[in-house]
Amino acid sequence: MTNAAKPNSPSASRTLLLRDGLNEALHQEMARDERVFCIGVGIAERGGSYKVTDGLLAEFGPQRCIDTPIAEASIVGAAVGAAITGMRPVVEVLFVDFTLLTMDQVVNQAAKYRLMSGGARSVPMVLRTQGGVGDGVAAQHSQSLEGLFYHIPGLKLVMPSTPRDARGLLLSAIRDDDPVIFLEHKALYMTEGPVPVDEEVIPFGVADIKRSGRDCTLIAWSNMVPRSLTAAEELASAHGIDVEVIDPRTLVPLDRQTILESVCRTEHVVIVQEAVRRGGVAADIASIIQADAFDYLDAPVEIVAGRNIPIPYNRTLEQACIPQTADIVAAVRRAVYA
Amino acid sequence: MTNAAKPNSPSASRTLLLRDGLNEALHQEMARDERVFCIGVGIAERGGSYKVTDGLLAEFGPQRCIDTPIAEASIVGAAVGAAITGMRPVVEVLFVDFTLLTMDQVVNQAAKYRLMSGGARSVPMVLRTQGGVGDGVAAQHSQSLEGLFYHIPGLKLVMPSTPRDARGLLLSAIRDDDPVIFLEHKALYMTEGPVPVDEEVIPFGVADIKRSGRDCTLIAWSNMVPRSLTAAEELASAHGIDVEVIDPRTLVPLDRQTILESVCRTEHVVIVQEAVRRGGVAADIASIIQADAFDYLDAPVEIVAGRNIPIPYNRTLEQACIPQTADIVAAVRRAVYA
Amino acid sequence: MQTPDDADLLARLYRTLYGIRRFEQTCISLYRLGHIRGYLHPYLGEEAIATGVCAALGEDDYIVSTHRGHGHCLARGAGFDRMLAEITGKATGYCGGLGGSMHIADPDTGNLGANGIVGAGIPIGVGAALGATIRGEDRVCVVFSSDGAANHGTFGEALNLAAIWNLPLLLVVENNQFAVSTPVHKASRVVDLFRRGQGYGVESLTIDGNDVLEVYECAADARRRLLAGEGPILIEAKTYRQAGHHVNDPGAYMPQNQVEHYKARDPLTLCRQHLADDERADAIETEVDAEIEAAVDFAHGSPEPAVDEFLHEYEA
Amino acid sequence: MQTPDDADLLARLYRTLYGIRRFEQTCISLYRLGHIRGYLHPYLGEEAIATGVCAALGEDDYIVSTHRGHGHCLARGAGFDRMLAEITGKATGYCGGLGGSMHIADPDTGNLGANGIVGAGIPIGVGAALGATIRGEDRVCVVFSSDGAANHGTFGEALNLAAIWNLPLLLVVENNQFAVSTPVHKASRVVDLFRRGQGYGVESLTIDGNDVLEVYECAADARRRLLAGEGPILIEAKTYRQAGHHVNDPGAYMPQNQVEHYKARDPLTLCRQHLADDERADAIETEVDAEIEAAVDFAHGSPEPAVDEFLHEYEA
Ligand SMILES: Cc1ncc(C[n+]2csc(CCOP(=O)(O)OP(=O)(O)O)c2C)c(N)n1
Ligand SMILES: Cc1ncc(C[n+]2csc(CCOP(=O)(O)OP(=O)(O)O)c2C)c(N)n1
Ligand SMILES: [Mg+2]
């Protein structure tokens, strides 16, 4: 049950893959607004490694769906330049690991241009990228780096977990006047889910309660949402613990209100992130909750996170580095029985 | 009174500027170990913009004190390559803001090489850089970015606040077998303080209690240490609050034990950082304290941090963006009277 | 022989040259008096490049500037008053006092902004040129850049993008022969930096950056070719600083013979020679002096930005 | 006429070529069987480059590899057994199963590692060459690189550093004419990528990357010049993939006439022609087949790395 995407609660919906939800949003926005264009390595002729940009070249031509050489820093720089001169670029960086090559343009240019220009111009750019552990792609292709972008003022940060959210949030991202980091998860592209037939623009800063519950607030995003929902079912059936799963969907802006309301009701909190524990977003949310809901907390905020290790290749080790369902179950039990 | 640097508590000391303490460490290590060399933009002939590398060219020649073109990514990359083949490079990136150009080499290469090579080799590289608000150097030259490095497993992270710590920690950094981000603060280079005449290697992971106190634990690093000490004096004299000021000195590894012991004594905590509030190191330390000292806390952990805004040029606005002494005083009072 | 049109052009060019010169001198004084903080990189000695290039541009064209950017802004049409207000951190400045010397942008004149990161402006200019191409507009984008930036990754990356996409991009490499104190020959085996462009298949040439007429004509020709769709052009303009790298750098490392060589080829002197009308030149100077004096008063009289409004606007 | 020495060299080269070929085919089979995860970029069709270059190297030399790196590792002396163990994630692999196909490093043979980031290896190689120079050692560093990497910022940046510091760096650009599905002519106006090097003042040449003898001789000559202190050399080796970009890419975008042209110039066929001794070649193949079979058994029989030890070692 979702409570957030209600405003124009659409009647009919169909089942889509997450990647197709994204693709639909791109098609729709490029048709609606000719300032929108897509640019990136391998996005046009091949339609993107995950097929998110499939068909855009055929429909909108090579001027608005642009393949590039391997030059991520300058491609993002070009998107910044286009954005401040009236375009609305959607730039794809194939792996979030490669965004590390673009950090000057993202952090020093895109995130600061509005302020440095005294508000004269903004940078309506969407940087689509993809992270997380997949199937053995190892240390340089498996990172969860939302924590870096989260720390940079001037950026917005979106991490969808369902096809419906993906489509609705990408529409918002493209229409936003500020730079948006749109961070997909490689393990979610083939996730199926209902997506309304009608246009549904999901606003930023509105969390979605993916499961209501009384006993514990569990906050998770991206690929940790389905895993947390699995854990919640197990906790309900095996342990009689009724977990509320909140998906912030946008980490910046963050819907503190929904989180705090839930925490005040349940008095127990677990935050789950795939990213490494140290210095991550989960820690920040924990710091907010302990400050704003101090008197309601029955137990410390529990964080389930990736280990402070680069992701290794071997499958067993790889999986040992990121939260598993059992880890989430154990953390909720610790929190509730504390 | 300091409690940490005691092991070989040296007898004589003299007063040095922080930059000269760093300079002494570089001279000493380059003399001691011929694998050590310095490399960066403007570090040799000019001796560095802050004079930290002054005199090294004259003493060690152009092969071991190397000026480079403006190509930060590749300079750090070259340091990585030298480090894995037996050298111990100390690379300077003039502003931490420019390290954003080098993030692929720092994060994808240096931080992960030990793991990716199955432990066959490590990357004994020190990346010296400098951050923080100075005197009007604006959005692209004023950032505090320790939060980014803090989040990357495989990196160590040092932020000295005194000449003595600066020298002693740089010695450790150069001798460390893993990549170390050594993050100086532009406003501290001209800070004076006692530095022992004898070699003093300050180990990583040992916090220094810069001021002992009973009522509140205040955790601060880099330029927020002197500011916190000023606040502590004011709190003592004007409000009768006795603050303990802990300087972790190395954020990775973090001396949790010293912090937690203090918290359990004082039962009140304030963390002060110049970096922006969202997603910073302070939030992480808060999340650790609320978890590990939950039952001792009388009040939520207070965080005093920079605002979530890029740093503007105008002086008044610039100062409004980062913690001032009055902000620290107010936060301690809030924490203690909560 | 000089036609009246030529004379008017030269007079216009001289006005800009002199304006930049006096503006920079004024900034240095204000810096010494404590009215300017942060970094200040004067464009002294290099005025002919921005002046000649910008005189060749159309109203819709874009420019991208550098950390040494005052000259570009002024040549592109920025007013002394709002420039000085910005550099002194006032609310009336081009960026409301938030940007300062290294971040002046004035999108109304197509000036996309200075940049504190050497080399970062090149891809931004590529993006502006790309956008104009997508929209099918007849605009070019000029990226001012530097010998130091030529060694930066963005240089090759972004120039290559402009080349394969055939973009209307004019990359002006202001080769003032130093990056702070590093001479070009220590930073590159190839000291004629236009040769870098050739490896990317980009039409590249080198000119005398101190002769404003040569710069103007070359830029005007380049612009025509860009608008004809021939793809990017790189112009290396050789020049020299008549000052240190920034306001506090005495520039002791600059060889005296080079300093003197270029002083003798001062862009203002050369332009006065072309104009050959001292009376007219003097009159221009008097007018510009008055404008700059007024601009100083404007900046001094302007309010600081308000903290509350600022926080309200920018805190997220 | 071929001397016995030549024949021995050719036999050695053929052994390596064939070893890489069979190894890659074996990996593809193991991948299809589910024993290999992640990315797998076969070096099929390009074997002559790694083989020829590495045969020209001395024991102390360094190499830096790419995402398409198996050939470099094997040519540099890595064993089939520990290679396969690594690629199948076993504790006995070169990286204890932690690196996988894209991150094989074997510092004992001077192999500083493959890299999952296109272009990132170039500065790393520059650093290795720099270190050797500082230590005054007679070593060179070979960086294997690619047409795609030539458009990346590190290419110009790092090549320039090697040039101004006169480093013993051999940059081998494996121009297989595609970056995934992007043909070189869409990514660069200049399709002969060696010309990029000239803008940096670097001695640059282009060769037939499918002829192992040409590669070997050219690399041997380059190495002599590097050791003589002449500074970096860039060799563009033209070649072509005999497969898609990665194991799951059918490579449908590769024009049939090109595929056939290069199939006819298969590096193994060319080397067999040079060797002109089928019996010897066949014997080599039989030996290598047996070695690889043993290596598969070794990998299968090897244990997985232990979780506890791993966490103990790496968790900070
Ligand atoms: C990426 C980056 N590295 C270093 C600096 C510090 N810095 C500012 S200006 C400058 C020299 C620039 O020289 P050049 O590019 O030739 O331009 P010029 O100052 O000569 O106009 C340096 C190194 C910077 N701003 N950005
Ligand atoms: C910086 C970076 N961008 C994108 C990728 C994704 N990627 C992996 S291989 C490849 C193509 C590389 O082509 P090329 O450099 O010519 O090498 P080849 O595969 O042909 O050997 C791409 C785009 C990457 N690994 N690194
Ligand atoms: Mg210069």
Ligand SMILES: [Mg+2]
């Ligand atoms: Mg290729």
